Amino acid sequence: MCRSCAAPTGPNDLSAGTGHPLPGLSRRGLLAGLGLGALTVGLSAGAEARAVAAEALSAGAVAVAAARNGAWAGPAQGRFPAGGHYGAPRGGGSHAGQDVSNSTGTAVYAAAAGTVIRRSWGGGLPGRTGNGLVISHGGGQYTYYGHLSAYRVGLNATVSAGQRIADMGATGNVTGPHLHFETHTGALGTTVNPVSFLAARGVDLAGGWSRIDPGASGATVVVIQHLMNQRGYGLVVDGAYGSVSADAVKRFQRSKGLVADGQVGPATWPVLVYTLRQGGSGSHVRALQTALNRRSAGLVVDGGFGSVTTSAVRTYQSVNRLVADGEAGPVTWRALTG
Structure with a gap:
């Protein structure tokens, strides 16, 4: 399980085009990224709370509407460790992804077609440690793969959904080998719950059967x-x-x-x-x-x-x-x- 991999609070102005470490997420950005997530966050009453709640509901509606069209794939086989869920406390922030535990060397796959835009320690994202990859899928959607023991694709590589891109590992601040998997939507740095994000696209991150609807292709x-x-x-x-x-x-x-x-x-x-x-x-x-x-x-x-x-x-x-x-x-x- 990750000891860190938190999305710290702060200005949310992340750029996919830079290799420099990026600022963290604002509370509003984190909440808007919840999608259908199970994380419940308490906010003070008032206009801000209502606005943030509306943003979260809107993100959830988008996730529900996402097509189960065969464009997405499970990134790794394994189990969900206790405390490795999206939103779990991590010091001054919240766990930014979902951990999938298995042995070092277990295959890691691209969750969708795209381009590898980061291949570095922590993927250049704040609060992350270990060897990391970031894939841009277009349309403001990104995935992050952390704590890798080996890379199997290069920077700027074009990858397809399900292609092997890395090996699971225990690099960085961890308690054991696992994949730390994140989904970002709208902008790199605006995380959403990976479990619900993939479920809306027909993929069971826990390793169940996929769901493919009429209209799919591939x-x-x-x-x-x-x-x-x-x-x-x-x-x-x-x-x-x-x-x-x-x-x-x-x-x-x-x-x-x-x-x-x-x-x-x-x-x-x-x-x-x-x-x-x-x-x-x-x-x-x-x-x-x-x-x-x-x-x-x-x-x-x-x-x-x-x-x-x-x-x-x-x-x-x-x-x-x-x-x-x-x-x-x-x-x-x-x-x-x-």
């Missing part, structure tokens, strides 16, 4: 289309979760006695995926290879579960501290598609 949609085709639905694998694919998923859900809403989430994924091992072949293997490639495996998507795919599954399992048996079962699928 690699995870390709995974869904391949899995549906293995079940005989004959979809065009184009990575676009349009009306044809959504209607097919609804038919599949009805056939399994599920709510036919078209969302591929915790109820649908477990009955859609297959347990796969070496020697298998088909569209479900193409789905697995696509999911592994989203996590930087670099496989040829040929639908054949040979020795190369087995090695990629074992490697993925190992670097995410799963049972490294080379078999793609529900636990591995859940991590891959999260």
Whole structure:
């Protein structure tokens, strides 16, 4: 868990274009960044309190409206340590992110596509320690990855959602190895609760199944289309979760006695995926290879579960501290598609 990683109070004027340490967050900036967070902060009565509360509610409404469109991915596998939540007391400030604990060397992934704009101690952010990365995702959205043991991308690198960017570690002021993960919205320095921020985008930071809604696009949609085709639905694998694919998923859900809403989430994924091992072949293997490639495996998507795919599954399992048996079962699928 982080001993520091606080967002200290002070003027909120952070610039993504400078490598210098940045001022902290104002109380108003911190509260506006809560989104759907569980942190409750007591303020004095009066106009200021009402204004700050309105800002927090507005931020929450934006988070609710965010699309579960497959553009975001879980940054690491692990557990939430006690006291490592967003807003936990940290000396004169509040914990600015969510900690995810696991062993040193556990893989860390980009939460969304973007550009690495910081690669330095603490990411140039006040109150942070250890090796850190900041990724700009455009539209005023940033993510921060702290206490890393190794970098796997360079400064100014362009990254994709789910790409491996670093290894988990215990650099800086910590009690043990973990990822300190932050989400910033509006400006670098305006933090929001990472758990609720990602949940609004279909990602369970605690490691649960993702949620993908109709209208989504990208690699995870390709995974869904391949899995549906293995079940005989004959979809065009184009990575676009349009009306044809959504209607097919609804038919599949009805056939399994599920709510036919078209969302591929915790109820649908477990009955859609297959347990796969070496020697298998088909569209479900193409789905697995696509999911592994989203996590930087670099496989040829040929639908054949040979020795190369087995090695990629074992490697993925190992670097995410799963049972490294080379078999793609529900636990591995859940991590891959999260």
